[in-house]
Amino acid sequence: MASKLPQVAYFCMEYALDSTFKIYSGGLGILAGDYFKGVKDHGFPMVGIGIRWKQGYGEQHVDPATGKVFDAYRTGDHGFLEDTGVTVKVEIKGRPVHIKVWKVASFGVDSLYLLDTDLEANDGEARWITGQLYGWFGEERVAQEMVLGIGGVRALQALKIKPDVYHFNEGHALFAGFELIRRRMARGATFQDALARTREEVVFTTHTPIVQGNESHPIERFMYLGANLGLTRAQLKQLGGSPFNMTVGALRMSRIANAVAELHRVTANGMWKGVKGRCEIIGITNAIHHGTWVDPKMLDLAAKGRKDALWTRHMENKRKLIDFVEARNGVKLDPDALLIGFSRRAAPYKRSNFIFTDRSFIEPLLRSGKVQIVFSGKAHPLDDNGKVIVEDILEMTRLYPGRVVFLENYDMEIGALLTRGSDVWLNNPRRPKEASGTSGMKAAQNGVLNLSILDGWWPEACDHGRNGWQFGDGFESPRDAVLDKHDFKAFRKVLAEEVLPTYYQDRPRWVDMMVRSIQDTREAFGVKRMLDEYYARMYKRS
């Protein structure tokens, strides 16, 4: 029997489609954006629901006078959005909030709908609900999520789209489930029946292995805003506990959930093992959209095994990065010296300044010009610790001028340049806190060799010394100081004894590794494999 694929409605707070369209923050948006480009390329039956963020995510710059990091918001020009003519309403804090539905049919997607409250019909506070992505944590955040979830389900109905499956990418979309339950109860179902039926059509993806990264809210906040949609305090508590944890609620409202890599599956199942009545969490590893991130010439030359031409092409990509750095920062990097790239959100577990752990090791390599490092990354606008991490890196750029560079305001453009033009892609999170990571996949498929802790996706791809390198051997410790010390020792050994000698003394072997890196990752971490897997394992009913 030829089975028809189910129609899916995918909900996500952010989508990274293009560096000029700032309705994304980081990895979650990159994944969702690549997902929808894959949906269009390969013709999958799926629509996306997101938000048209008026100002998007904050830009982040460095004040040249003080060396301090500051945020700036800019209102986007979204004239390219198509007007669907549809508006829906959601009651928030006792008054109706009007939501306009836009369609995106550019940047390689054609089935993505964005919700917008910045309308004349709304009061000033309501107009700002879709103002800034992740701008707030409390009441305002719940209002945003009500627009996404409740507004999203109502928008689908108004657009006459009838999904077989609702996919919540992260817990932000959970109120969509409340709306599905409310509709059933309005037709006479009991809460338990409505919940059971809703569970049959909802699936969920969890992303963060950091407990604090999993949003929670006091139940009273839901009651006050009307996010409960008629559910009682006891029913809410039954779903998400008290305070209400969005991930727990989603795990209890879904028929199946997934983590975003194999190791993350193990971590997530351990993390939520005390949650009674939750669904199973399987592993589906993230992937990337080739057209967005991968130089097609590198793919082609690797497939043909044309090693000299592949190296020449890599040097062109490296030159583009070096020119960009010069134009932005006025620093001239050396095309013949090993260039290490690193760009991450500035969060403690990602250890952005790890490479400077023991300065007596890295300093001679920097001073002699054997190693140069290009950093990029942003801190969350409300995260002062993250800003201190960025300021630490800035301090290193002053200590090692011409050798250590920081590119401010990390975005898709910088992400693409760095993962094409670096020689080595460094990734040093505290295992097992990196759920997947997609920047390393971009690097690998461009022949940029990963030098990484065995975390996220890397244990699935790493063939040490053949397509990249691992360090740390998968060691874990609940004590950060112990883990950091262990990992740094492992890192310096691999850099000194394997990476540097190969780069400077065995170029043919280096190029062999580049070819293997591309060959080993292009299918396995390409968006087609990921979408096939979501349809086969998450969306299809058994």
Ligand SMILES: *Cc1c(COP(=O)(O)O)cnc(C)c1O
């Ligand atoms: C690829 C990318 C990410 C996600 O990369 P991680 O490996 O998860 O850190 C985040 N932001 C930008 C701009 C990217 O290009």
